Amino acid sequence: MALPDPLAAQIVQIARKAGDSIMAIYNKDFAVYEKQDTSPLTEADLSAHNCIVAELEKISELPILSEESADIPWEERKSWNQYWLVDPLDGTKEFIKKNGEFTVNIALIDNGKPIMGVVYAPVLEKTFIGIEGQGAWIHTDEGYSTISARTHQPGETWKIVGSRSHQSPEIKHLLNQLDGETELVAMGSSLKLCLVATGEAHLYPRLGPTSEWDTGAAHAVASAAGAKVTVLDPENPLDPAAEALTYNQKESVLNPFFLVSA
Incomplete structure (x- = not known):
């Protein structure tokens, strides 16, 4: 199959080309540097x-x-209705550890909302695509297949995306509010949001610092797959009335805490 949007197909090719440039360096002996x-x-x-x-x-x-050109003044940015939001390499620790869990991220933002996103993991050879109103897909060596977020079913173990290290008290507070067993699903970079998009996890609570370029593309994928990305209040983490996470609505490019949920 082919993507229904020609622009999305072009963005996929751009992300892969950027991924090739990363891999040319990733495959070198870092001792040379x-x-x-x-x-x-x-x-x-x-x-x-x-x-x-x-x-x-x-x-x-x-x-x-882009993360690499983030010094654009707010006076200029606040007039943008549409723009491209780019993280050319998300997953610093993953890149250095050479575990493959880093990504290239390109999102199209429209009036604060990510309406198209491409997340490419060059080592894993996986591409995630989300287009508002049209759906979400993953591309592997087997071609394209649709993806969708999966709601938690009664009696099922909650699968929570989180850090490989210890959990914060705020995360433990959230887990205590869930009915049933919980299981940690560890993953690096923006792939965390994609795990909810593919139905491999039910929730991804983020109670640590991120910037808008860290999340924009994967946010578009998750939303197109049927998940929600909302501002998270540590005191009431499962608030059903939580506001959607938005972009370029303030001078700071730092995100508030957020929750990705199916």
Whole structure:
């Protein structure tokens, strides 16, 4: 099958091209960089950023906000109705550990809402795509297949995306409010949101710092797959009236705490 939106198909190709530039560095011996007093992570970040910006500018006149060009003044950004939100390499620890759980992220934001997103994990050879009103997909070596978030069923173990390290008191407070057993599903980078999008997890509570480019693309995937991404109140983490997470609505590009739920 082919994606129903030609623009999304172009973004997938751009993400993969950026991923190729990252892999050219990822596959090198990092000890070489120590001798040169340079960082493979920095080189990979900048290489992917330059690739994405150059390719986006060929197909779109919309502004671009990337982690590697995040110093655009709020006075300029606040007038944007639509723009591209980019994290050229999300998953710093995963890249350095070489566990493969890092991603290239490109999102199209419309009036504060992510309406299209592509998350590409080059080592895992998985691409996640979400398009508002049209659906969500994963692409592997077997081709495209649709994905959808999966609601928790009575008696089923809750699968919660979280850190591999110890859980905070706030996370424990949330887990205590759930009816039944819980199981931790560990994953790096923006792939955490994608686990809810694919139905492999029910919840992803984020009670730590993130920036808007960390989440925009995967947010679009999760939303298109039927999940919700809402602002999380640690005192009332399962509030059904929680507001949706939004983008470029304030000077700071830091996200509030949030919850991804099916």
